[in-house]
Amino acid sequence: MASEFKTSNQSLHFHGLEGQGTRFNFDNVHDGLSCQTEIFTDVKDIMSAVIEGNNACILSYGQTGSGKTHTLIGNMKSSVNKGLVPRAAQQLCQALKEPSPGCSLQLSMTVVEIYCERIRDLLVDGINNANLTITQDKVRGTMIVGATEAHVASEEEVLATMFQGLGNRAVASTQMNATSSRSHCIVTLMLKRRWDSTEDVAHSKLCLVDLAGSERADKTHAVAQTLEEGKLINKSLSSLGLVVNALTEGKAGAHMHIPYRDSKLTRALQDCLGGNAMTTMIICCSPSMENAAETLSSLRFGSR
């Protein structure tokens, strides 16, 4: 049985559980009939910000199987159903061809995952890179030390690199999704701008984050390793929520400590979440009544 969603452009009335239902307001709300082109339109300001030199982040949040990877990657065989990463790649690669006068642009990318609070470079095989560290570079901002940086110049190169990385991602079969993502996967597209006359450089980046599923352990029938993974996933998602809360309250005027260092996820995304960076979180929801409790929890997370 399906949960009941009544949606308008910016609000959603969710009536999946007992009671009167709950209304949520978001910048944009899409139902099952929306296509990927519409979702990309919602993030067009983010794309402009990155091309103009700011950092940005798009996070895909939701329980396992709710469509996070679908939203970011989509169906490559159909131009209508391509996800956000190929669309962002296309737009950034187009920008490479149209630099401002006296300026040149270069694009590079990293693909990493955070699995059980350990950062792994997905662009190399093997376990030697299984616990990379994070540093704060004076010029480039938050960096993952030792992550392979691939130079890319076309959408095809971005996608080939991304799929090479995704092939190495940690997945497990849970009761809710046969190939459930058990890690947070971060695809970072980095734009370097260089002025010919002064040789000055400026960096901006877009982090596209496929978060691990926010499921409850009892629903997935998780045992041992999967259960431990689940606990760490939930802990890091909760840290993300606390950082988002602190940033929102900080904007309201209070001088808040932002707990970026409480998880690898928030530390890795530090300069794409706060300051002048633009952040969009996409909350993916299951239409099934069976998942109503998770859906409500995801909607509450997104409305912080």
Ligand SMILES: Nc1ncnc2c1ncn2[C@@H]1O[C@H](COP(=O)(O)OP(=O)(O)OP(=O)(O)O)[C@@H](O)[C@H]1O
């Ligand atoms: N809006 C959609 N339209 C068509 N198919 C979808 C949609 N959302 C999800 N799916 C399909 O549902 C399945 C699960 O989706 P997906 O892998 O994106 O979930 P997920 O949230 O990333 O799960 P996990 O956290 O377990 O990795 C996939 O086969 C995907 O193609």
